[in-house]
Amino acid sequence: MKVCISCEADVSGKKAYPIKEDRVIRTLRKLKKALGIAKMNDLYVCESCLEKHKIHRQSFEKNRLLAIVCGSLIIIALLGMLILSGRLNPWAALSIIIIGAFVMLLPFFTYTPAVQLPPGPEPAPVPEPSPLPPMPGGPGLKKAKRKR
Numbered sequence: 727m728k729v730c731i732s733c734e735a736d737v738s739g740k741k742a743y744p745i746k747e748d749r750v751i752r753t754l755r756k757l758k759k760a761l762g763i764a765k766m767n768d769l770y771v772c773e774s775c776l777e778k779h780k781i782h783r784q785s786f787e788k789n790r791l792l793a794i795v796c797g798s799l800i801i802i803a804l805l806g807m808l809i810l811s812g813r814l815n816p817w818a819a820l821s822i823i824i825i826g827a828f829v830m831l832l833p834f835f836t837y838t839p840a841v842q843l844p845p846g847p848e849p850a851p852v853p854e855p856s857p858l859p860p861m862p863g864g865p866g867l868k869k870a871k872r873k874r
């Protein structure tokens with residue numbers, strides 16, 4: 727079944743945009759298959775949800791970036807403190823990395839996949855560069871060059 731991931735409506739026969747099968751989607755599918763709860767739906771975003779979805783996607787991308795920055799800062803700051811205080815041991819380092827990784831993964835609780843938008847209007851075919859008619863030394867040649 728073709729399903730809109732936003733309003734969960736069946737979009738068969740309606741205008742809808744497929745989502746990109748990225749690593750997260752593939753992992754989720756594998757997990758669901760392993761758990762036996764895979765619905766094997768084709769995931770789409772229907773036209774009426776597209777604008778909303780785009781906004782969600784943008785905020786997800788922003789959050790992901792923020793989380794990566796925060797996570798790395800946490801790791802650097804905590805590791806730095808441990809090193810400075812001379813109490814660095816593998817377990818402390820490991821727990822710091824786990825905390826940082828958790829922060830980095832937080833946005834994925836609201837994961838919003840990218841949509842494959844229909845390609846825009848075909849770009850005009852680039853004409854073969856025809857050799858310019860010889861214009862010895864004239865200003866016309868200079869003009870033509872500046873245009874490029």
Ligand SMILES: [Zn+2]
Nearest residue numbers: 730733772775
């Ligand atoms: Zn929808």
